[in-house]
Amino acid sequence: MLRTNTEFLTYIDALYQSNRPEVTLQNFEKDSLLLRQGEKSHRVFVIKEGIAKCFFLEENGKDYILEFMSKGQILGEIEMIKQIDCLCNVAALTSLQVYAIPAPVFKQLLAKDLILNKILLEELAERIINTSSRASFQQLYTVEHGLGKLLELQEKQGMEISKEDMAAYLGITLRSLNRALKGL
């Protein structure tokens, strides 16, 4: 659930190193927003260091966290591919260092570079696997079951998530999360 992609990071590192002055390295501080749901974006980001969360803000005011993203994850590529406004918000959970690639550069690469296409296809495929498995699991199993998995992964990855974010990831209220934590 903390997604990474070393292959992609290597690819972008190389791109940055090469003759591509349009690709820049940027910093975002903790809690800042990289992408804002519903707004247009004119670049994609690739995380070099740090952790971000992608989340929907629904009309009823509730959040739903889709993924926690880390090294080598790309942000905003779906919007670029489909030519749409930002699907969800992306916020920095820690301070972030990211590569920023302007839309024209990214689109040109997409149109010409089979390596990038391959990496992206694999990444999108993996996200579909994750997202759909999780949707199924969350609908069909109890909260405690899902919470168990979340705590496991969290421990394994040594990352700490606020309770609010845990609840948003599980799609439940804070109250329910507290109850589930009691019930271990």
Added chain:
Amino acid sequence: MLRTNTEFLTYIDALYQSNRPEVTLQNFEKDSLLLRQGEKSHRVFVIKEGIAKCFFLEENGKDYILEFMSKGQILGEIEMIKQIDCLCNVAALTSLQVYAIPAPVFKQLLAKDLILNKILLEELAERIINTSSRASFQQLYTVEHGLGKLLELQEKQGMEISKEDMAAYLGITLRSLNRALKGL
């Protein structure tokens, strides 16, 4: 929620027409299984005619329907891209006519054809949009809200879904579906 992809169908139609004897046209009868969760697959399918459903069968015996697929939708491509066993089951809801493309042919195209890469990237992107929006919506809104949307789409597309499938799509029990239908 009944997904189609005319661009892809056109692409595969052309492929079938051209010098590609390995690409075959096959028929599946209603209720037959095209892909079986957990098993290996050695080809991808593209629907020429008919409707299929993709669904998880969870360990607790419950089904969760991911998508209803129709004309131009590709099946089994994620497994091919990620080299994994079938993620979910795919069953024919109506009798089906599909193109079958052997794994080596598909992989070769993937490695060489930027057009195919583009079509696939767009399709996967759209599935991510769908799947994640739906996951968020189903977690954060009431069943009745979700049911409303389902009935709307069902009407718009003139397709009829069994109550069992509706429940599996919404991730709820039949009993809950009946109640929600009463409550309109």
Added chain:
DNA sequence: ACAAAAAAAGGACAAATGTCCTAAACGATT
């Protein structure tokens, strides 16, 4: 048309979850 069998709907109760509000814990400031 009727009886038997099968499928679908619904009642009753239990379990899970959300809402709203109060109580406890924590932090900063003096």
Added chain:
DNA sequence: AATCGTTTAGGACATTTGTCCTTTTTTTGT
């Protein structure tokens, strides 16, 4: 250390959902 303010946890009740089983409806065969 005491106080105020803010954040976090939890109690009480209502609502939603699931489970299990009975009732109703539909289908099938004769």
